Amino acid sequence: MEKIFNQIKRLRKHRDSNSQSSGAHQRALAAQLMTPVLTEHQQLTFSDDLITNLPPTHVSWIKEVCFGSFRYYHQLQAILSTLLHEPLAKKHTDIHCLLIIGLYQIEHMKTPHHAAVNETVAAVKILNKIWAKGLCNKILRRYIKQRQSLLDNLKNSPEGQYSHPAWLIDNIQTAWPDQWENIIQANNQQAPQFLRVNQQKISRDEYQQILEQAEITSLIHPKEDHALQLNKAQPVLNIPEFSNGFSSVQDISGQRVVKLLDLQPGLEVLDACAAPGSKTCHILETEPQIKKLVAMDIDAKRLLKIKENIIRLGLPSEPCRMVLANACHSKEWWDGELFDRILLDAPCSATGVIRRHPDIKLLRQPDDVVEVVKQQKHLLHSLWPILKPGGKLVYTTCSILPEENEQQIKHFLKEHADAKVIKPDIDGGEALAYGHQCFPNTQGGDGFFYSILEKQLD
Numbered sequence: 001m002e003k004i005f006n007q008i009k010r011l012r013k014h015r016d017s018n019s020q021s022s023g024a025h026q027r028a029l030a031a032q033l034m035t036p037v038l039t040e041h042q043q044l045t046f047s048d049d050l051i052t053n054l055p056p057t058h059v060s061w062i063k064e065v066c067f068g069s070f071r072y073y074h075q076l077q078a079i080l081s082t083l084l085h086e087p088l089a090k091k092h093t094d095i096h097c098l099l100i101i102g103l104y105q106i107e108h109m110k111t112p113h114h115a116a117v118n119e120t121v122a123a124v125k126i127l128n129k130i131w132a133k134g135l136c137n138k139i140l141r142r143y144i145k146q147r148q149s150l151l152d153n154l155k156n157s158p159e160g161q162y163s164h165p166a167w168l169i170d171n172i173q174t175a176w177p178d179q180w181e182n183i184i185q186a187n188n189q190q191a192p193q194f195l196r197v198n199q200q201k202i203s204r205d206e207y208q209q210i211l212e213q214a215e216i217t218s219l220i221h222p223k224e225d226h227a228l229q230l231n232k233a234q235p236v237l238n239i240p241e242f243s244n245g246f247s248s249v250q251d252i253s254g255q256r257v258v259k260l261l262d263l264q265p266g267l268e269v270l271d272a273c274a275a276p277g278s279k280t281c282h283i284l285e286t287e288p289q290i291k292k293l294v295a296m297d298i299d300a301k302r303l304l305k306i307k308e309n310i311i312r313l314g315l316p317s318e319p320c321r322m323v324l325a326n327a328c329h330s331k332e333w334w335d336g337e338l339f340d341r342i343l344l345d346a347p348c349s350a351t352g353v354i355r356r357h358p359d360i361k362l363l364r365q366p367d368d369v370v371e372v373v374k375q376q377k378h379l380l381h382s383l384w385p386i387l388k389p390g391g392k393l394v395y396t397t398c399s400i401l402p403e404e405n406e407q408q409i410k411h412f413l414k415e416h417a418d419a420k421v422i423k424p425d426i427d428g429g430e431a432l433a434y435g436h437q438c439f440p441n442t443q444g445g446d447g448f449f450y451s452i453l454e455k456q457l458d
Contacts, residue, residue, distance in 0.1 A: 024122035026058055030065045031097040037359050039093050044359040069104045071358035076103045078160030079150050083139050095132045102140045113144050167366050175402050186440035191355035193233040195247040196255050197226045198313050200285050202246050214240045224255050245313035250278045253438055253445035258282040260394045260424055265289035267340040272296055272327040277306030284315040296323040328382040338388040346376045348397035348404050352447020373403050380412050393453045405449035409434040422452040
C-alpha cells in the first residue's frame with residue numbers, strides 16, 4: 001500500500017504542475033486507488049491523505065467511478081476478458097483498472113464516447129505507461145463498436161450477467177430461492193443515506209426543518225422514530241449541525257438494533273464489538289440513565305472514534321467505559337459484574353452491505369465465511385456466561401447468509417438450554433424461527449439479521 005500511496009502523491013504533483021486534462025488525472029488517480037483492492041486484497045480506501053486538496057467535485061467523481069467500477073466489476077471484467085487477447089500482467093493492474101473505468105463510464109455513466117476514450121488514453125501517459133495508449137484506445141473503441149453483441153454474450157456467464165462472483169450467486173440462490181434475484185439486483189444499486197437524529201438535542205421534525213432550510217430534502221421513516229432518509233446523499237460536511245451533534249449517519253437497519261435491547265434506567269450494558277460506535281452512541285441517546293455501558297473493541301484507533309462521537313453528540317460519558325480487549329477473553333477485562341444487556345453486533349461476511357461496499361464482491365471468499373462463523377460462535381459462547389439470568393443478548397450481523405445467522409443461533413440453542421429466543425418486532429424482510437432477516441433494500445435498508453436471546457431464570 002505504501003508503494004501505491006507514493007504513486008498517488010506523484011500523480012498529485014503531476015496534476016499540480018501540468019496543464020493536462022483534469023479528467024485524465026481523475027481517471028489515473030481512480031485507477032491507482034482501485035489497484036490495491038485487486039493486487040493486495042485491501043479494502044477500497046479514500047483517506048484524506050490520498051485525496052487531499054482535490055476539489056469536492058473531483059472527489060465525488062472519483063468515488064463514483066471507483067464504487068461503480070467495483071459494483072459492476074464482474075460484468076465489466078467478463079467484457080474485458082473477451083476484448084483482450086490475454087490478461088495483463090499483475091504489474092500493469094493500474095492499466096487493467098483504467099480499462100474497467102473506461103468501460104464503466106461508457107456503459108453506466110453514459111459518458112460521451114470520445115471523452116471516455118480520449119481521457120482514458122491521456123491517463124495512460126500520466127501513469128507512465130505510454131506503451132498502453134494504443135491498447136486502451138483499441139479496446140474501448142472495439143467495445144463501442146461491438147457493444148450489443150458483447151452484452152448479449154453475458155447471458156452465458158452468471159458472473160457477467162449478475163455482476164457477482166459465482167460462489168456468492170450460488171450461496172444466495174440456495175439460501176433464498178424466492179428472493180435471490182431481488183437481493184442481487186439490490187446489491188448492484190447505490191444505497192440511500194439515512195440520518196439518526198440525536199433525540200437528546202433536537203426532535204426529528206425540528207431537525208428536518210433545519211435540513212429544508214439548507215435545501216436538503218428528506219423523508220420521515222414510518223417505523224423508526226429518529227430516522228430521516230435523505231432524498232440525495234450528502235457529504236458529512238454538507239449536513240447542517242452535524243459537527244454539533246444533531247445527527248449521525250447510520251443505515252436504517254442499524255438503527256433498529258438498539259430498540260431490541262429494551263433499555264431501561266439503571267441497566268448495565270455491554271456493547272461487545274462496538275467500534276466505530278454508532279450503536280454505542282445510539283444506546284446513550286436512547287437511555288442516558290443506564291448505570292454502566294462498556295464499549296469494547298480490539299482496534300484502538302476505532303475505539304478512539306467512539307469517544308470522538310460521544311463528544312460530538314454531547315452524550316454523557318460517565319456511564320461509558322472504553323475497553324480495548326477481545327470480548328472472547330473475559331478473564332482479561334471483566335470485573336465480575338453480570339450484564340443486564342449484551343449487544344453482539346458480530347463480525348461477519350458483510351454480504352448485506354455490498355451496496356455500500358461493492359469491493360466486498362472481490363475481497364470476500366468462501367473460506368472467509370467459514371472462519372467468521374467460527375469467530376461468531378466463539379463470541380456467543382464466551383459472552384453468554386456474563387449475562388444475568390433474565391437478561392437479554394441481542395445478536396446481529398450485516399450478513400444475509402444463514403450459516404452466520406439463523407443456523408448460528410440454532411446451533412447455539414442446542415448447547416444452551418437456558419437460552420430462549422424472543423421474536424424481534426420488525427416489519428419487512430422475513431421472520432424466521434430464530435430471528436429476523438432483512439434483505440438489502442428492505443424499507444430501503446441494508447441486509448441485516450437480528451436475534452434476541454433471553455437467559456432463563458433458574
